[in-house]
Amino acid sequence: MTAVVDAPDKPSPKDDPPAPRSLTTRVGPDGRRLRLPVALAVAAASGVLLLLAFPPFDLWFLAPVGVAGLTAACHRRKIRGGLGLGFVAGLTFFVPLLSWTSTQVGSVPWAALSLLESLYFALLGGAIAYTSRLIDRRPLLWATVTALLWVGQEALRGRTPFGGFPWGRLAFSQADSPLANFAWLAGAPMVTFATAFIGGVLVVLTWRTRRQLAATVKQTGAWAGAIAAVLLLGLVMPIGLTSPGGETVTVAVVQGSVPRLGLDFNAQRRAVLDNHVDATIDLANAVAAGEQKQPDIVVWPENSSDIDPIANQDAADRITEAAQAIGVPIVLGTLQRLPDGQSLNLSLVWDPETGPGFEYVKQHPVPFAEYIPIESFVRTVGGWLDPRIVEGIDRVNGFQPGTEPGIIPVGDLVISGVICFEVAYDDLVRESVVEGAQLVAVQTNNATFNNAEATQQMAMVRLRSIEHGRAGLMASTVGVSGFTDASGAVHDLTTFDTQAVIVSDLTLGDGTTPATTLGALPELLACAAAVLVLLASGINRRRAGSRPLETANG
Missing domain, CATH: 3.60.110.10 (Carbon-nitrogen hydrolase)
Structure with missing residues (x-):
């Protein structure tokens, strides 16, 4: 995830010696990025880290690390590269997370659901790649943009298709975390935002050159303080405010x-x-x-x-x-x-x-469990794949x-x-x-x-x-x-x-609570902001064209 290279802070004269070759990074059109084999490994590891944050493992503190890993893997890549890396992270996350779906009906429904959910991670990875130029020009936005994209991905995945399947939201990994208390303020989307925001901060802290790390101690301390502030706010925010007062x-x-x-x-x-x-x-x-x-x-x-x-x-x-x-x-x-x-x-x-x-x-x-959407199509395809799928369809009661x-x-x-x-x-x-x-x-x-x-x-x-x-x-x-x-x-x-x-x-x-009062409004605002970020990224990319990007964040 850490891109540590000896790159200069500004363009070097033509007669300067080239930067030393790095085993982890290479220079692309937009600057330094993780080499593809490293990015694939980081993306795959990110899905595993996200998995470990959920029950029954309950290592909630790994969720922001997983977010950071996927963000670093996709940063400065082409959109198709971000799509592929996001899909890899989705597979290593959803395939084991949803393994319980295969307990009685076999591997085909499990695989189909895992692949479908991984497509949303692919979209997330593509969006991360697409916003890279905007982030490189305004690195202070990195943590916020990361959080907005995660909320947007979960909002889409929780509603499509056939009403969506919100399983595996970042918020649902944080029941034991101080971040869970943000649910009192603005619901599960706010918990996801806070979790992904910390992941974005981790990327900001690690995506540095060695020279920049030495020169930006104050900035690094400020970002570390941002993580501490988010966790502390989660701890103290609901004290004395959440206790029911009824009989x-x-x-x-x-x-x-x-x-x-x-x-x-x-x-x-x-x-x-x-x-x-x-x-x-x-x-x-x-x-x-x-x-x-x-x-x-x-x-x-x-x-x-x-x-x-x-x-x-x-x-x-x-x-x-x-x-x-x-x-x-x-x-x-x-x-x-x-x-x-x-x-x-x-x-x-x-x-x-x-x-x-x-x-x-x-x-x-639940679609495909309690009723069958597009039943004739599903029955035909299921019969080709596994006879147990047709047997399962016959058992569905059509609720x-x-x-x-x-x-x-x-x-x-x-x-x-x-x-x-x-x-x-x-x-x-x-x-x-x-x-x-x-x-x-x-x-x-x-x-x-x-x-x-x-x-x-x-x-x-x-x-x-x-x-x-x-x-x-x-x-x-x-x-x-x-x-x-x-x-x-x-x-x-x-x-x-x-x-x-x-x-x-x-x-x-x-x-x-504020969350009950506000309802879906915070999530809608976050999704609108995510759309604006994507639009701004598109405008920025059109203006920049294909020129190499030299930035202060390596």
């Missing part, structure tokens, strides 16, 4: 587990329902014996009753048995089959006296999206209606809080994935708690489940592929 409620989460992991957990649906019923009855017995505190509400995970209790009386009887045993409403996940053969993935409130009540229908079904906001009223309490991957989408979680959710509750089913996916999702719940100043919870069929407070701290975390019941007192949120 305290006791919430129980039941992780009933499944007889075996895999896509055929639906074939085990009665066993899955029985597991959650029996665990709830055990909780009721523990409460009666004084061994556990009486909850005000019980939350079961997504798909905890894959038998529709509205259409199947035996399932309804079992849920009623559990609700009457514990004596409080149960919020459970279930499926409903519509007359046209389509399905709904929903959360259902079950009262111990009156039975089924309020329903929230998942608003953002219809819900149209109502993601809130679930349970008596006097209102919790968010966030089902599984919906937690990754800023607008859906914010909508639930704006509509009155006092807790961020996420119901999920990880039975077809693994521990890495579950811990990555839990990190998102933690960030959402900070973002909206709400205590939160994640209820999973197999784990992990747990509670969060408004500072993002997690407690009572369960392990994967186990049965567990956890109970905690949670303070209800009764206010709004």
Whole structure:
């Protein structure tokens, strides 16, 4: 990543001896840049560093280093070079990060999703290369431009195609970092901005000649101070401002587990329902014996009753048995089959006296997992590649999206209606809080994935708690489940592929954070600024033509 060369600060006379050849850099049309083999290695390593910043590794401090590496690799390259290097970084990041997608359906969907997501990193690399001339003329912009391009890439990737797939955002690697607190100010995009900004500062600090390093001690100290200031601001910014001020409620989460992991957990649906019923009855017995505190509400995970209790009386009887045993409403996940053969993935409130009540229908079904876009095309291509893909398509239930906001009223309490991957989408979680959710509750089913996916999702719940100043919870069929407070701290975390019941007192949120108030505005402004940077870079490149660029930053 460091381009350390003995280049002069200004053009040398023609009779000066040439600069010594460097093993790491070469002179291109725009000045010194990393040699291609070095740039490829740095780009590949950058993806690995980004991966290690995410759960289950949780080395959050490596994320800015990964950003810096990709930036250095692409700097001063042609656009096609930046595209290629960005794609390489995307592959080394997304292929292992998304390996959980292959747990049950094979390698083809995993490869397809990883390749698609890597294309967005390719665009990022191309944009970094495209802005090189502008940065070289105004190096003080380098950190800011880096941050803006990252926010823009994530905004695009989180919305396209078919509603986007925001998994792997820089912000979701920072749950244990002081930078996570920036979510309170302007949401996940602000955390990404702060993380990438530090990465940009690291590039500024390292992209120097030896002579410049000796001559710019003050400037180097100023940039190092900028990193310290960002981290310090993240530490102190939300103190005394994020603590919810509402009443305290006791919430129980039941992780009933499944007889075996895999896509055929639906074939085990009665066993899955029985597991959650029996665990709830055990909780009721523990409460009666004084061994556990009486909850005000019980939350079961997504798909905890894959038998529709509205259409199947035996399932309804079992849920009623559990609700009457514990004596409080149960919020459970279930499926409903519509007359046209389509399905709904929903959360259902079950009262111990009156039975089924309020329903929230998942608003953002996952493409290719819960419904198939352009199905005939996908079925044809999938049949060529792997027969298991066609089998998987046949198992997809064709979920219809819900149209109502993601809130679930349970008596006097209102919790968010966030089902599984919906937690990754800023607008859906914010909508639930704006509509009155006092807790961020996420119901999920990880039975077809693994521990890495579950811990990555839990990190998102933690960030959402900070973002909206709400205590939160994640209820999973197999784990992990747990509670969060408004500072993002997690407690009572369960392990994967186990049965567990956890109970905690949670303070209800009764206010709004700046992030809740601002919504998508900071991200939109950052994207607009990124577009302006690209336009300015285009103008700058047209004016500069193909003349070699001599700059003060090596």
